Amino acid sequence: MDAPSAGVYVHLPFCPYICPYCDFAKWAWDGPRAAEYLNALRAELAGAPPVRARTLFFGGGTPTTYAPAVIGSLIDRVRTRFALPSDAEITAEANPDPGLAGQLEALRDAGVNRLSIGVQSFEPAELRVLGRRHTVADVAGAVHAARAAGFTNLSVDLIFGAPGQTEASWAASLDAAVGLGVEHVSCYGLTIEEGTPYATWFARDPAAFASESREAAMYALAIERLRAAGFEHYEISNWARPGFRSQHNAIYWANDSYLGLGVGAASYLGGVRSTHTRDLDAYSQAALGGDPIPGESERLEGPKQAGEAIMLALRTAEGVDVDAFRERYGIDINERYREVVDDLVAAGVLSADATQLRLTERGRFVANDVCGAFLAG
Numbered sequence: 001m002d003a004p005s006a007g008v009y010v011h012l013p014f015c016p017y018i019c020p021y022c023d024f025a026k027w028a029w030d031g032p033r034a035a036e037y038l039n040a041l042r043a044e045l046a047g048a049p050p051v052r053a054r055t056l057f058f059g060g061g062t063p064t065t066y067a068p069a070v071i072g073s074l075i076d077r078v079r080t081r082f083a084l085p086s087d088a089e090i091t092a093e094a095n096p097d098p099g100l101a102g103q104l105e106a107l108r109d110a111g112v113n114r115l116s117i118g119v120q121s122f123e124p125a126e127l128r129v130l131g132r133r134h135t136v137a138d139v140a141g142a143v144h145a146a147r148a149a150g151f152t153n154l155s156v157d158l159i160f161g162a163p164g165q166t167e168a169s170w171a172a173s174l175d176a177a178v179g180l181g182v183e184h185v186s187c188y189g190l191t192i193e194e195g196t197p198y199a200t201w202f203a204r205d206p207a208a209f210a211s212e213s214r215e216a217a218m219y220a221l222a223i224e225r226l227r228a229a230g231f232e233h234y235e236i237s238n239w240a241r242p243g244f245r246s247q248h249n250a251i252y253w254a255n256d257s258y259l260g261l262g263v264g265a266a267s268y269l270g271g272v273r274s275t276h277t278r279d280l281d282a283y284s285q286a287a288l289g290g291d292p293i294p295g296e297s298e299r300l301e302g303p304k305q306a307g308e309a310i311m312l313a314l315r316t317a318e319g320v321d322v323d324a325f326r327e328r329y330g331i332d333i334n335e336r337y338r339e340v341v342d343d344l345v346a347a348g349v350l351s352a353d354a355t356q357l358r359l360t361e362r363g364r365f366v367a368n369d370v371c372g373a374f375l376a377g
Contacts, residue, residue, distance in 0.1 A: 003049075004051055004052070004257040005054050005256075005257065006256070006258050006259050007056075007057065007248050007252075007257075007259070008056050008057070008078055008258070008259050008261070009057045009059060009248075009258060009259070009262075009265055009266075010041070010045075010059070010063075011025065011060065011260065011261065011264060012041075012058055012062075012065070012066055012071075012262065013025050013027055013037070013060055014026070014027055014033075014034050014066075015028060015029065015061050015062045015065060015095075016028075016029055016062060016095070017131070017133060019131040020130070020196060020197035020198050020201075021130065021159075021191075021192075021197075021198040022193075023193030023194070024061065025263050025264030025278045026062075027280060033280070034065070034066070036288075037280065037283075038066070038070065040283065040285075041261060041262055043288055043290065044262070045074075045078070045081060048081070052083050053082035053084040053085075053259075054088065055091075055248035055251065056078055056088060056091070056248075057092075057248040058071060058090075058091065058093060058112075061093075062095050062118075063093055063094065064093075064094040067103075067106075068107040071112065072106075072111055075110060075111040075112070076111075082259075089113065089114055089153075090114065091112070091114040091116055091155075092112045092114075093116045094115055094117055094142075095118050096118070096138045096143075097138060098134070098141075100145070101141050101142050101145035102145075104142070104146050104149040105148075105150075107149070108149040108150050113152075113153060115146055115153070115154050115155065116157065116184075118157045119134075119173075120162075121159065121165070121169075121173050122177070123136075123165070123173060126164060126165055126173075129163050129164055130162055136176070139156075140180065143181075153184070153244060154180075154183055155182060155186060156180070156184075156186070158177060158188070158222075159189075160187060160188070160189055160190065160210075160222065161190035161215040161218060162190055162210070163208045163210075164208075167218060167221060170221055170222075171225060174222060178229040178231075183240065184238070184239065184244050184246065185226060185231060186237055186239075187219070187237055187238075187239070188237055190215075216365055219364075220365075226239040232245070232317065233317060235315050235316050235317070236315045236359075252312065253312045253313060254312070254313070255309040255313070256268075257269050257270075260275075260276070262283075263277065264276055264277070264283075271301060271305065272297055273298050273299075275296050275297075276293050276294070277293065277294040277295050279294070304375075306331050306336070308375065309329065310371070311371035311375060313325075314370065314374075317358070318356075319351075319356055319358030320333065320358075321355070322334065322354065322356060323355065343373075348363075349363035349366055349370050
């Protein structure tokens with residue numbers, strides 16, 4: 001059997017500092033542990049299931065805590081091992097900390113051609129409350145340095161619903177992102193994750209955080225401001241200028257195959273979804289020893305696989321193509337989910353006809369509930 005075409009994700013879990021809201025698999029930079037992890041990652045990569053790479057994404061953590069030469073060596077290994085095309089989208093997440101600008105030329109030379117910059121806010125007070133250590137000037141410096149280095153595909157991440165944030169300050173951050181001329185903007189509502197300092201703060205003082213109605217108002221502002229600036233709202237949390245959608249993330253939303261390498265990384269291959277352990281030492285020990293990496297796995301089939309595919313597709317502007325879905329999964333949505341579709345259409349959160357299902361504008365505000373109805377349906 002031919003190797004599946006897949007997106008490849010590489011997790012680099014170290015950060016120069018840890019933000020109080022973050023629940024990703026991440027650790028503060030530690031040179032010896034980072035070196036051991038890199039060896040473990042290389043060992044896993046060498047023995048990973050064969051795929052034909054479509055895209056490559058370095059996530060974290062903060063991947064740019066490693067030197068550009070290290071990232072370049074990983075790109076070369078992925079290109080050799082998984083036949084990554086020479087023109088493939090290769091993304092690296094980065095924080096706009098003062099040292100980033102000096103790395104960008106080498107990072108571009110190493111093969112990275114898309115940057116996803118974790119800005120989160122352009123308001124100094126909000127950066128402080130989010131635990132970020134960069135300044136607004138650092139963000140502008142990073143973007144200008146990226147352009148000088150030859151990057152033509154830049155994305156910024158923003159967070160709404162942060163403590164102390166107002167609709168006016170959120171609008172100012174959106175306008176600042178647009179003003180930098182980036183090609184892509186991701187906007188995420190703040191999520192209180194269990195076990196984080198923010199969870200402790202929320203338990204003590206929930207009034208410090210944005211209400212659901214305020215978050216909804218901020219989301220509406222993002223839709224309005226970014227649409228007016230010429231961005232396509234192509235996925236619930238993502239906006240792009242024409243031609244600059246994230247090719248890697250599109251693989252997830254299409255329920256296509258992806259291979260995740262590294263601690264905490266997830267894969268979806270051959271109908272099996274698997275996730276590596278988030279225990280850094282257990283991951284490194286297993287990978288270095290050539291042993292199976294601890295974690296969890298689940299085969300998705302039948303109604304569960306179909307429900308997840310609908311959920312993912314509904315996140316996108318195109319929604320679900322009914323004919324393509326029937327051909328791929330052997331299920332007629334308008335028959336199998338008739339009652340669910342009728343209820344959601346009546347509620348004004350879903351648009352449906354014989355060929356397509358899409359979230360309405362209103363539906364985007366309650367996307368989790370709409371999508372969840374198909375998982376339960």
